[in-house]
Amino acid sequence: MMEYEENxxxxxxxxxxxxxxEAVYLFTAPTIAIxxxxxxxxxxxxxxELTDFLENKTNLTL
Structure with a gap:
């Protein structure tokens, strides 16, 4: 059985x-990323599509 955590x-x-x-990093603090x-x-x-969506929602750019 797999366990997971959702935030x-x-x-x-x-x-x-x-x-x-290798990845898309979504930083929520200087040393914390999704x-x-x-x-x-x-x-x-x-x-x-995901990166465009995130840029739009966050007003950030890659």
Whole structure:
């Protein structure tokens, strides 16, 4: 049986968005980030849709 934990974070709490070859990082503090591995996206279009959505919601840019 897999256990998981779910947290809800308001978009306003995201202070920085970074993109690497391996993940999308959503920083909520200088040393705290939500890490979304690239492998979760079915293709680059899906990753782009998410990053565009996040940029719009947070008023941040990559």
């Amino acid at each position: 809800v974070i308001m978009y306003e709490k995201i202070t920085e968005i970074k993109l690497s070859d 890490i979304l591995p690239i492998r979760i996206f079915s293709d680059t279009k899906e990753k782009k």
